[in-house]
Amino acid sequence: MIDINYYLLTSAVLFSIGVAGVLIRRNAIVIFMCIELMLNSINLTLVAFSAFLGSISGQIFVFIVMTVAAAEAAVGLAIVIALFRNKESVNIDEINILKW
């Protein structure tokens, strides 16, 4: 039995990598991958807590998060296709017509 802190630390590190990736990377597809990484690190937290507490709701939460992540990816990728058709690029630095 591994101490729960290791799981939490791992997932916190993964979550931070994901957030940093979203903020730093410039390719829309890579940003979606980073968001996916964030969601999966949260899943790790939930499962770890669920095992630690002996309560099932964390694992059920993980199912829901997986589904939602799939839906997000599908809609997000569809929108990126629409963007690519208009602009021939998925680099978010070039998406700058709308700004204040």
Place this chain on the structure above:
Amino acid sequence: MIDSYIPIFIIFVFAVGFGIVMVKFSSLFGPSRPNKEKLSTYESGIDPVGTAHERFSIKFYMVAVLFILFDIEVVFLYPWAAAFLNFEPVKMVYSFISVIVFIIILLVGYLYVIKKGALKWD
């Protein structure tokens, strides 16, 4: 606790080290006589056509997106199916109806996808 994982860590280090050593040694001590035929991508296969950075057709993308959506439903069906026989009879009927409603909603979505022609390959 974590101490018990130290042997695994040692094996891990050995495995990686062994791999690196073998690859390095063979390139250091082995004979190297390259020619054009040997350097081609598929040495005894068909000559490659075009570059590897070609764009894929949008059709692959559509199928992939739809696959993600309809694939994930199994996440809900599998636990239900695994637990189904342990339910008491009233709950069995109730959960069966719930899943049927779920499937019907998905089915309407699937028919919509077909009608819109998202799965048409030509």
Place this chain on the structure above:
Amino acid sequence: MTIDQFLLMKNEILLIAIAVIVLIIDLMTDNKKILFPVMIILFIFTTVIGFIYQTDGELFGGMYRSTPLINMMKNILNTGVLIILLQSAGWLINKAENHENIGGFCFILISSLAGMCFMISSGDFLMFYLGLELATIPIAALVAYEKMKFLSAEAGTKFILSAVLSSGILLYGISILYGTNGSILFKDLNNSVEITNLQALAFIFILSGIAFKISLVPFHLWTADVYEGAPVNITSFLSSISKAASVFILLILLFTVFINFSEIWNELLVYLSILTMTIGNLFAIRQQNLKRFLAFSSIAQAGFIPLGFIGGTSLGASTVLYFLLIYVFSNLGAFGVVSVVTSATGKESMNDYNGFYKTNRGLSIVMMLSLFSLAGIPPVAGFFSKFFLFTIAAKQGYYFLLFIAVINATISLYYYLLVVKAMFINENEQPIEKITSDVYAKLGLAICVLGIVFTGLFGIIFDYINTLSKGI
């Protein structure tokens, strides 16, 4: 489980049924225009049922709650979406390129509404998260709806990237809260949440996730771009319905789960409120595009809402709900006029509205009433809602906040009147020609005007909401 218990979820079940029926009709028929009236009738039916058949209780062991206050909020949301559907008729039916997509549009809009209803009546974080995502993801599809227009696709990308990031952060907060308390039910958390470092972190994550949806100021950067790029009706949906639903769930979370944190969130909300009002106003002043202007004004409006949260009183809760009710009507009125003008002429700039009163009397009077209500000028309803919010802050002794809020209300008066002046006083050689709007749009605007005028005049509405809000 009996049928009675399922009737608690009647609103959501009906909405999902409508959505599926719309899809089925869309599959069967080739004449898509038929779809729209059918859907309007079904939707009116749902809205009316929501008003006449009230229930309260719990389902699924407390995962789903229904109280009179939640029913009231659902009725507000239903009415708002009805108005939006009526307003979007012109855009959907009169333009040939949109005919193919009427079914999809209605389906996505209604599923988003169903998500909001699940979200506001959630009794635990699982239902809350699921409802939030069901409300958000369809909106992203709607924002990018005119997929051949670059602006729309760009706005959609910005929206989905920032929405998903914010909901990820919110989810991390939920997971920490689950780990520290061992439960995700609101009523369990109510007793066990206490101020420790980890739980404070979770609270901040959850608050920022919801503040993103309401676009309170440090989290508002997506708002203006998305509002400008999206089709007008979606902008009005985002700025009124989506915002109202998120405010309501924030209210429930703060007053039930995080009630032990009240010292922390009182202080935080004061800062958020001041920042939001001020920055929203400062940016609204310099906008020339009417849609963008309304976007920033709606950020500034959202800044007034936290005034009602302060102190965590049930009177505050009913004031917030009252404010939301009037805000939905006034905002939809203003956006309705913009939507009619945009779908007829394609003009969005403020200068195009010079001399608008000469050619379109009815529309400019509706616009004037809505803007007066947003600004809070006495005869119309907006005055009362803002006044009540100020009273709540004054009762709790937050005079500095009150001072800032009054100054901001005055600044906002300036720029709202700027638009009114453009319509009524400014001269223009080529004003927008006479627009004859269709029946649907007229009906929608009429509901807005009735709401703006009568909600303020009858004090009984506020009393009614106040009696409901006793048991949040």
